[in-house]
Amino acid sequence: MRNKKVLVIDDEYIVRVSCKRVLETDGYTVSLSSSVSDGIKLMESEGFDLLLTDLIMPEMDGFELLKLVRDKWPSLRIVVMTGYGTNEAANKSLELGADDFIKKPFLPEELLLVAGTGQKNYVHYGE
Amino acid sequence: MRNTVNLKIMVSLSALLMVGALIFWYKFIFRANEEMLVKATEDAAYTIEIIRNSIRYNMMSNHSEVIQNTLENTTEAGLHAIIRVIDHNGNIKFSSNKNDLGKSIPPDSMICKECHAADGKIILKDTGRNFFFVEKGSHGRTLKSFIPVKNESSCSTAACHVHAPDATINGIIEAEFSMSRLDRKFKENNLDVLILGIIFLALIAVTLYLLVSKLVIKPIIIISEGIKMVTRGYYGHTLDIRANDELGSLGHAYNDMTKELRAGKNELEEKTRALSEIMEQKSREVRKTQKQYMYTEKLASLGRMAASVAHELNSPLTGIIVFARLFLKRVPLENKADQDDLKVIVEQAEKCSNIIAVLLGYSRTIPSDNLDMDINKAIDNALNILKNQARFYNVLIEKDLDPSVPRLQGDQSQIEQVFINLLINASDAMNNKGKVIIRTRRFTEDVNEFAEVEFTDSGPGIPIENLDKIFEPFYTTKPEGKGTGLGLAVSKGIVQNAGGRIFVKSKGGEGASFFIHLPINKV
Structure with missing residues (x-):
């Protein structure tokens, strides 16, 4: 069940690597892409269960990417990563078809939670 | 001028008298x-x-x-x-x-x-x-x-x-x-005639000179001086000409004229004063607007800078927190020293993250152009932002929203920031475990209608002696490294800018209730 394929698109290396390390601890197969175009190529050649993407990237507006991906892969789970100060962007991305979003910086536990499907929002999380 | 007129009269009269003689x-x-x-x-x-x-x-x-x-x-x-x-x-x-x-x-x-x-x-x-x-x-x-x-x-x-x-x-x-x-x-006869004639002429000339001076030249000089004063802009002068002749009526006409001019000038000065007052007021308004604009511009540029810094810092902070936490998991529990050190790294990185959040919140006091907001939607948006954060995993949110609360005038993203600040405070106050009740309702005070938003938490409440201080900037009761003391101060500023008010009710040990009242503007 944990052997799901995840694609991470972010132009920041440290974010990509962080995501990969966290998700791999939980058994995900993680592919990385630093640009939208490369990411789309990868998605076309391989099937993914989850797309984890940044919203602001140099070459393409994050919202356009969302629309494009949602059109092409209607059932793909999409989680958007945003920085602080982009509350509107986060809410807008939900309206445009993202399944969930997470704010950077995040804890490993928070990332794993949004990566898993069908989880309740308010689950007990014990330390 | 006097000489000229008198001379002309003298010369012509003398010539006439000579011919007569x-x-x-x-x-x-x-x-x-x-x-x-x-x-x-x-x-x-x-x-x-x-x-x-x-x-x-x-x-x-x-x-x-x-x-x-x-x-x-x-x-x-x-x-x-x-x-x-x-x-x-x-x-x-x-x-x-x-x-x-x-x-x-x-x-x-x-x-x-x-x-x-x-x-x-x-x-x-x-x-x-x-x-x-x-x-x-x-x-x-x-x-x-x-x-x-x-x-x-x-x-x-x-x-x-x-x-x-x-x-x-x-x-x-x-x-x-x-x-x-x-x-x-x-010869004697002729000489007599000549001498007598000259004496006669001289007498007539002197008499005439005196008469012309008194009856014509003097009033003309007085009138001319008066006209010079009018030319210089002084209208308060009255001519003292009592003669009952043409020059007398000219003097009266002059006096009437200066009276009219005085009245006109007074009226004009009155109008000028009124106008300059209006101008002064307008320029004060312009200065105020300009000041506000400059302040807004300053905030906006600060906000842009903060946003760009935040965006740049979020990624490295992600790396620090994630790798420190991953490392922490690999450190055996009995190695307490390493565990504590790594926790400090995570804590400090989170503090950086909080500072960025507050900075961005502060930059949000700049009102945007969009002044239409839906309070209930703003609450949902704020919850969306927060729900995936670990500190809300054990917080139960109970919503009691009044759907009849109309859309308000104001910047919705600013109000969302206020709700986020209040919810984070509530979670922190409850040590990330407990319940927050969010209520909205409308009420009328005097003739004004308000929308009320209430956030009530199940935390320990706020001691009475601190109630007055919590909205002051840099006041915080959070542990070292957790709060900046700006969240509530910024929130108060945002609410007041929107024409509303924010206040807190708390009984020690029974949680705290924050209330926000925003005016409903009737169109």
């Missing part, structure tokens, strides 16, 4: 002199006539000595004239002046020319009124009067037989009167 002089003095001259010639003719008659008998009798004596006697009797008896050949036969005897007059003298023309013709004139004037240099002029002595039958038949019977003229009696007395008299 000349006419007067000619009409009376000159004519009187003429009359006297005529009288003198007539007197001369009579004198000769008398002398001729007085010597007639002696001529007939040829009493030469008696004739000479008679003539000389005239001088002694006081006659200022030289009487001569001249024969037809020009020889002076008798004279009241003995020195003339034996002399003769030249044939071209005036007496001869009276009858003998140059071409030899003889013109016999009326012998009654023959006279002419002779200039004699420094002695003045003399009047020469003469009568011819015609040949009578008794002359040629007389015993002496001196005169031939066929002669027409036997001789001439000539009288030479000195005119010096008369001429002196004329």
